[in-house]
Amino acid sequence: MPSKFSIEEGFVKYRVNAKAFFGMMTHTIEGRNDSVKGEFAKKGDKIEGKVIIKSSYFVSGNTRRDKDVSSILESDKFKEITFEPLELDTVKVKEAVIKDKGSFFIKGKLTCRGVSKVYDLNVVYESCLLYTSDAADE
Numbered sequence: 001m002p003s004k005f006s007i008e009e010g011f012v013k014y015r016v017n018a019k020a021f022f023g024m025m026t027h028t029i030e031g032r033n034d035s036v037k038g039e040f041a042k043k044g045d046k047i048e049g050k051v052i053i054k055s056s057y058f059v060s061g062n063t064r065r066d067k068d069v070s071s072i073l074e075s076d077k078f079k080e081i082t083f084e085p086l087e088l089d090t091v092k093v094k095e096a097v098i099k100d101k102g103s104f105f106i107k108g109k110l111t112c113r114g115v116s117k118v119y120d121l122n123v124v125y126e127s128c129l130l131y132t133s134d135a136a137d138e
Contacts, residue, residue, distance in 0.1 A: 003042040003090050005049075010036030012053060014069075031060035031069060040085050047088055047108075053081040055112075074113050084109045086118065096125040 011034045018029050035057040040049025056075035060066055073081070087107035096102030103124045110119050 004039070005041070005093070006039045007036055007051060010034075010038075010051075012036055014058070029060060029065065031058045031066070033057045033059070038083075042088055042090060047085045049085070051083040051085075053083075055079060055081050078113050081110070081112045083121065084111075093125075101125060 011032055013033075014031045016029045017026050019026055033053055035054035036051060038049065038051030040047055040051070054075075055073045055078055056070050058066060058069045058073075060069070070076075083106075085106050085108040089104060092102075092104035096104055103122055105120045106123055107118065107120050109116050110121070
């Protein structure tokens, strides 16, 4: 039987170190997107499903910057950023869920602006990933 995962409330962040005043000062710019939703299931060695992020929902507290991020992501043309898991260590996920915090890596295909690349993403669990399993998986 498959292990099933559902992200009911999630977010992603970006952080950029930007130079100001002719490169003399560096400050950190951060933004957040709370539109993360998705489901996927592990069936044996195969994973099916995806995580979806609305590309126009990044918020940094600076409207002009948010419009720039939306423009960079071409959110008018590409409405979603998707992540399709390819590899997952369910033991690490179970450990994080049992402790109600932790992190683990998921290898998957990230598609942004129509371009797909495979990445290892570090997932920080903060009670946002719902995990269910069958006795056969334990």
